[in-house]
Amino acid sequence: MRIVIDGMGGDNAPEEIVKGAADASKLIDHEICIVGRASQIEAELEKNGYAGNNIKVVNADDVITMEDSPVKAIRRKTDSSMVVGLTMVKEGKGDVFISGGNTGALVVGARMILGRIEGIDRPVLASIYPCLGGKPSLLVDAGASSEAKAHNLLEYGLMGSIYMEKVWGREKPKVGLVNLGVEESKGTSVTKDAYKKLHAAPLNFVGNVEARDIPVGVCEVIVCDGFVGNVILKLSEGLAWNILKLVKNQFMVNTRTKLAGLMVKPQLSSLKDEFDYAEYGGAPVLGVSGPVIKIHGSSNSVAVKNAIIKSIPYSQEKVVDIIKKSMLDLEEIIEKDEEE
């Protein structure tokens, strides 16, 4: 297979992208294709002492920036690394596209260039959510759309479940709906309706979940609208980071605590890794007709390398095809929703 990566997307592009690709190329047999300003990318490859033959460079002169308006940028910047990369997947010249660029543009571009999967009302960004002392979950929607209807939440649950099964090897992933309480009767009219639909779908739906149980992995697919998803991701990040900082400060109080800090240093470092998003291989865009992965704009080469590795099962396990097929089974449930 051929993995296409946006050489110009993100704060550390092209340096960290190229380094990550070079590191990944030593671990995998597949071809990696870096799209972007060829001269810059080739210079970086040289800097990294790359001498292999499974990295190719495809030139694209333009770059979509963080300030660009998504729809306009996709329409007008036809020679940007993002548009060129997505088009390669569309035309079968690539099997998956990875980018650390403008999130809105990537989701819009994936929808406009690759197209939605038939039956999917709204493609969505899903993010790996690191659980404390356990395996990570997937959060859908990670912030692509701030509002959602009941049938959107059903789609999120279905696509997330397939992704976790095929890419993360989870058997019958537990799907949970974020709500005010675990009882079926809780929440808004949208969550009540979504509960019924998720319950009726061929999923391992564990019902409503409360936010307090999310960090310990009460479910493997966390379903919510993008506003709530954004709050969950950012609050977890802010809180975890600041608590660890506070813990660290407690070791700086006096000589005795400083000594204690030295004694427990390896253990505390392993704790920090729990929250390291770079370890998880990026966020899939689900619901479009091709595998697309968003990585953090601030991704370092480790995050790039991990995303490249995780992109292989996303493409090879035919996640997109399985979502397409599963949507046929769901048609009836979704139609019921629209009649109501």
Next chain:
Amino acid sequence: MRIVIDGMGGDNAPEEIVKGAADASKLIDHEICIVGRASQIEAELEKNGYAGNNIKVVNADDVITMEDSPVKAIRRKTDSSMVVGLTMVKEGKGDVFISGGNTGALVVGARMILGRIEGIDRPVLASIYPCLGGKPSLLVDAGASSEAKAHNLLEYGLMGSIYMEKVWGREKPKVGLVNLGVEESKGTSVTKDAYKKLHAAPLNFVGNVEARDIPVGVCEVIVCDGFVGNVILKLSEGLAWNILKLVKNQFMVNTRTKLAGLMVKPQLSSLKDEFDYAEYGGAPVLGVSGPVIKIHGSSNSVAVKNAIIKSIPYSQEKVVDIIKKSMLDLEEIIEKDEEE
């Protein structure tokens, strides 16, 4: 003043309620009136060796349970400790009411018995949010209503600001709107509209805030709908608790880490206190014509004592009257909303 407390509300009633009241009575000059089954409450007072004369017991034979439907319970259980206590405030026989009972029933009861403040569309529950290494903030809505219109969010900001100023002594409290990003253009149609209204109101509105900055006190009044508020409170609780558990586990790995744990024990204990909701004196119900405080169902005597102490400025600083007056200034902004 006379502080009225529900002797039967919560998991540890009447034991912890009575103990907390007895402890508080030693610190304050005001009368505390415990409402509930008189024989049980008097037995507890005796058990605590109470010999003062500023605690009175008012008998109420019935109890509203956690399973009761709020509206029905308030209408039918007219001899319950909650209805009797709220009615005392209504009739001027009490100056504030505190309860650890059924939250829904307390909010509904406050609205039905005390009445809404004129101009307030929706009374709300506000919760103190402990910030890391700093002073706590107030979160409004803490889960009373899952959805909110723009003018509800404006009301939340106004009432929260007055409460923090008068009860917590904050000067011009910073009011922030929870949103997907800090830019004015971010979010749903509701948050965009709420932004404009909060901006136009006589408040120290600091604009949109992102969830990652909430734990470090980016604003002193956190404005959001009840669904998002519930997620913020429960996720923070679950995450903080589990991270500290994980930190603790790191000290149990081997003899060296156990020794380190002993050396840093006082510092880690002080960290735990940061997240102790019992220290903060309960959650005010805002927007009704009388001061009402909700305490956790699981409150111990310390939480009860603190709520009693915090109820004094809530009543004496005339928070309810100030909200009433401020609503007149807001009328124009709110009317604009309804025309749209």
